Amino acid sequence: MKKIYSIIVSLLLIQLVGCASVEMSSSKDDEQYKQFQKPNENEVGLYVYRKPTIFGAALKKDLYLDGQCFGETARGTYFYLKTTPGMHVVSTESEFSENHIKSNFKGGKNYFIEQNIKIGVFAGGASLIPRSEKKGKKMFKNVSLQKLVIK
Numbered sequence: 001m002k003k004i005y006s007i008i009v010s011l012l013l014i015q016l017v018g019c020a021s022v023e024m025s026s027s028k029d030d031e032q033y034k035q036f037q038k039p040n041e042n043e044v045g046l047y048v049y050r051k052p053t054i055f056g057a058a059l060k061k062d063l064y065l066d067g068q069c070f071g072e073t074a075r076g077t078y079f080y081l082k083t084t085p086g087m088h089v090v091s092t093e094s095e096f097s098e099n100h101i102k103s104n105f106k107g108g109k110n111y112f113i114e115q116n117i118k119i120g121v122f123a124g125g126a127s128l129i130p131r132s133e134k135k136g137k138k139m140f141k142n143v144s145l146q147k148l149v150i151k
Contacts, residue, residue, distance in 0.1 A: 078145060
């Protein structure tokens, strides 16, 4: 019985702690976007980040803006993209369905969204949490810019 328990625990740990590989942007671009310059009035700056926690590190989860996939996250990474002001839907895949944030984004502003990884029954899930500019900026000391991958 102890052996079965040990095997199950080991498999769970592998799923939670593994390593996910993604294509990163240059350090120059990373530094530029971490200046958090305000976009002009006819653009919206969107930062979507994932904390550098060990939990769920092996998982990569797709992110979408208005149904268009722009990449999949790994732990300790973020995406920066610009879009037009107005109603938009940001989504992430999860265990059984996608999770969405629908918001009316105002031009000339940056928005911060955290992708949170959580334990699932068969695979890890993900959720999206809107963050204030103050709280969002605090996370950027520990995350690095990923390249956008439009699918």
